Amino acid sequence: MSLTGIERAQAWIMRVFMGVLFALFRILSPWRSAEFRGLPPVSNPLLLMSAMQLSQKIRRREVSSVEVVEAFINRIQTVNPLINALVQDRFEAALLEAAQVDKLIQESSGGEEVLQDRLPLLGVPITIKESFALQGMPNATGVVFRRGVLSTRDAPPVALLKRAGAIPLGVTNTSEFCMWYESHNHLYGICNNPYDLARTSGGSSGGEGSVLGSGASVIGIGSDIGGSIRMPSFFCGVFGHKTSPGVVSNDCQYPDLSGCQPDYVSSGPMCRYAEDLLPMLKIMSGPNADRLSLSVDVDLRKLRFFSIPHDGCSPIVSSVDKQLIQAQRKVVERLEADLGVKVQEVFLPGLKYGFQIWNTYMGLPDKDGKPPTPFSVLFGEPGRPLWPLWEVARWMMGRSPHTMAAIVLSLIEMTNSSKPSPFILKQKEQLQKEFEELLGTDGVLLYPSHPLLAPKHHHPLFTPFNFAYTGIINILGLPSTQCPLGLSKEGLPLGVQVVTGRFLDRQSLAVALYLEKTFGGWRDPGAA
Numbered sequence: 393m394s395l396t397g398i399e400r401a402q403a404w405i406m407r408v409f410m411g412v413l414f415a416l417f418r419i420l421s422p423w424r425s426a427e428f429r430g431l432p433p434v435s436n437p438l439l440l441m442s443a444m445q446l447s448q449k450i451r452r453r454e455v456s457s458v459e460v461v462e463a464f465i466n467r468i469q470t471v472n473p474l475i476n477a478l479v480q481d482r483f484e485a486a487l488l489e490a491a492q493v494d495k496l497i498q499e500s501s502g503g504e505e506v507l508q509d510r511l512p513l514l515g516v517p518i519t520i521k522e523s524f525a526l527q528g529m530p531n532a533t534g535v536v537f538r539r540g541v542l543s544t545r546d547a548p549p550v551a552l553l554k555r556a557g558a559i560p561l562g563v564t565n566t567s568e569f570c571m572w573y574e575s576h577n578h579l580y581g582i583c584n585n586p587y588d589l590a591r592t593s594g595g596s597s598g599g600e601g602s603v604l605g606s607g608a609s610v611i612g613i614g615s616d617i618g619g620s621i622r623m624p625s626f627f628c629g630v631f632g633h634k635t636s637p638g639v640v641s642n643d644c645q646y647p648d649l650s651g652c653q654p655d656y657v658s659s660g661p662m663c664r665y666a667e668d669l670l671p672m673l674k675i676m677s678g679p680n681a682d683r684l685s686l687s688v689d690v691d692l693r694k695l696r697f698f699s700i701p702h703d704g705c706s707p708i709v710s711s712v713d714k715q716l717i718q719a720q721r722k723v724v725e726r727l728e729a730d731l732g733v734k735v736q737e738v739f740l741p742g743l744k745y746g747f748q749i750w751n752t753y754m755g756l757p758d759k760d761g762k763p764p765t766p767f768s769v770l771f772g773e774p775g776r777p778l779w780p781l782w783e784v785a786r787w788m789m790g791r792s793p794h795t796m797a798a799i800v801l802s803l804i805e806m807t808n809s810s811k812p813s814p815f816i817l818k819q820k821e822q823l824q825k826e827f828e829e830l831l832g833t834d835g836v837l838l839y840p841s842h843p844l845l846a847p848k849h850h851h852p853l854f855t856p857f858n859f860a861y862t863g864i865i866n867i868l869g870l871p872s873t874q875c876p877l878g879l880s881k882e883g884l885p886l887g888v889q890v891v892t893g894r895f896l897d898r899q900s901l902a903v904a905l906y907l908e909k910t911f912g913g914w915r916d917p918g919a920a
Contacts, residue, residue: 433918434607442665450515457490457515477602481562514557519609522563525644534577536793547644549676564599572797594624601628617657619862622874627846629885651764666908690902697735704744742823746860837891873900
């Protein structure tokens with residue numbers, strides 16, 4: 393059994409149509425390269441410390457929380473006019489909260505250990521993806537009709553991080569409705585990559601990736617239903633972890649998910665330094681943290697390692713860049729040399745249907761049989777559903793409130809069959825079985841975070857299915873950590889995602905620590 397002629401025709405028609413749309417886009421809305429293609433280097437040493445190091449220094453009174461928060465505010469004010477990552481700040485409130493932290497430490501009689509146990513992030517600044525509710529902050533997700541909507545409470549993982557002592561500096565840019573892998577919308581504008589302002593920071597957590605990659609934040613929070621944590625983290629040279637589903641709460645985010653989509657979304661940490669991933673995940677998981685056994689030590693020498701260099705050459709997905717293939721090969725070589733393990737290269741044929749599997753499962757109904765809300769209905773709120781072809785005409789006249797990416801999603805939805813393909817369902821079932829047998833309880837897989845280096849702005853419109861490399865991991869329900877691996881010859885971040893068995897997040901986080909030590913982790917874009 394294979395894809396039907398109709399399904400192959402749909403894919404071909406969509407590729408041709410996307411090419412025409414992209415050509416129109418370049419003609420009608422040409423992108424002008426940024427005047428400055430890089431950022432100034434980080435000069436304040438406080439900005440070069442992990443969140444764990446900062447919290448320790450604050451607790452020991454070696455530095456005040458006010459000094460730390462001021463350092464990050466100054467960096468944001470320097471770089472944000474170039475990257476457009478932070479869309480609303482709360483600097484005054486953050487400084488007041490930092491002063492309260494310093495007062496608490498001065499008056500505390502419990503000692504550093506007590507503070508560390510109760511408030512592990514005490515006084516450390518953090519940035520929050522704008523799709524999460526943060527009390528008093530916008531929660532529009534780049535949607536024009538939600539301009540002025542403010543959150544009246546905190547999303548559960550945000551509340552847990554604040555309760556641990558973290559101080560939010562503001563909220564960061566996303567793609568429109570968080571449904572595209574470039575953070576661009578008509579409410580806040582486009583977010584730039586800190587390593588090259590003419591390139592995308594990714595999406596939908598692109599603002600988080602950019603502010604972290606620029607050295608203007610040390611920890612952040614993102615969400616991921618098709619790669620929205622891992623792709624921005626990859627493009628911006630930082631660490632990002634897609635958690636095992638059902639561990640970190642996804643409540644109080646916009647937009648609401650429907651159908652079976654909640655089964656495949658994960659909220660998780662985004663960090664410049666690998667050592668912050670595990671403590672952040674422990675805090676964000678709240679009462680579910682025990683399910684991950686994060687306190688159990690991981691001996692990398694006792695794990696089995698596998699490497700898949702590409703998806704098997706899907707005809708609708710770009711070939712993996714040779715520099716990424718080479719970087720993943722170097723990881724294999726170092727693992728074998730340093731740990732004495734044997735990394736087995738494997739190929740799973742079903743991976744080349746990654747997009748089709750993701751797209752099919754995003755359209756399935758929930759357990760009560762209720763189908764997901766169509767994109768056209770969501771994009772048309774608060775009025776009638778959006779008509780994609782008419783919206784293209786409105787966009788060409790400059791009258792559409794939506795980005796071309798949002799319109800394209802509605803067009804792709806139009807080509808979907810009303811019934812899921814039996815072939816695609818079978819491919820997913822086979823892949824699920826193969827991954828479970830491959831990984832077991834001690835298997836670790838290296839797989840590209842994306843087939844290309846950070847694309848130039850708007851180019852994702854011409855390669856709309858490239859997120860399949862991350863999206864398929866969502867559908868399989870597996871945790872995955874994106875890890876930076878240095879820079880390409882163009883000065884752009886290289887990276888790889890590390891995939892492990894469900895609820896074995898601690899294994900990929902341990903590998904992230906090793907890769908940071910081995911390949912250097914995040915690089916200051918101003919000094920790169």
